[in-house]
Amino acid sequence: MRLPKRVFIVLSSVTLLSSCATLSVEECVVGNWQAIGYNDGVAGYRANRLAAHSKACAKANVAVDFKSWERGRQLGLKQYCTVSNAYNIGRRGLELNSVCQASMTRTLQQANQQGREYYRLNKQLSEDKELLDKYEADYIKLRAGQMLDFKDEKEARRYLLSLPAEFRRLERQISNAERRLNRLNYAHRY
Numbered sequence: 001m002r003l004p005k006r007v008f009i010v011l012s013s014v015t016l017l018s019s020c021a022t023l024s025v026e027e028c029v030v031g032n033w034q035a036i037g038y039n040d041g042v043a044g045y046r047a048n049r050l051a052a053h054s055k056a057c058a059k060a061n062v063a064v065d066f067k068s069w070e071r072g073r074q075l076g077l078k079q080y081c082t083v084s085n086a087y088n089i090g091r092r093g094l095e096l097n098s099v100c101q102a103s104m105t106r107t108l109q110q111a112n113q114q115g116r117e118y119y120r121l122n123k124q125l126s127e128d129k130e131l132l133d134k135y136e137a138d139y140i141k142l143r144a145g146q147m148l149d150f151k152d153e154k155e156a157r158r159y160l161l162s163l164p165a166e167f168r169r170l171e172r173q174i175s176n177a178e179r180r181l182n183r184l185n186y187a188h189r190y
Helices: 005-020 025-030 033-042 049-058 066-080 083-091 102-143 153-187
Strands: none
Touching: 025 049, 033 066, 049 066, 083 102, 102 153
16 A cells, blocks of 8 residues: 555654654653653753653653652662763763762762773774784785885885884884773772
């Protein structure tokens, strides 16, 4: 059965709008607002998240329960606002949302910064290892007499002679990064 173009556009729009909503119609109707708030708190959402829920649930003619939601959110924030969580968020390359108590902010920001440093070092480590592998493959090919993409033999020889120093430089960087990563991991064992 083929739908008329107008019906197809309306159905597509409804599907698109519902995919952008913070809650499904079913979640709005069930309305376990404390659980919804808890999940939002664990995820580090700010209080303005409730406005998005309200908008999503208005389509189902369901009113949000602010008190239950905020009670749940505060419980969830206790999970979000921990040193270990701040560090783990940073390890994913993300910044901690500013939803925690002011008295904890400095400690949590430091843990998050250390996690982001871990992320940065780990990314650099992967790039350095990949480059070292490339240099090693180039070295083997050049030693076997393959020119790769050089204009002449002189240029290929210059590159070949530069590779051992690049190996040493990258191996030092890799070793330093691994030591720093281990120190960060040791400092954040729980």
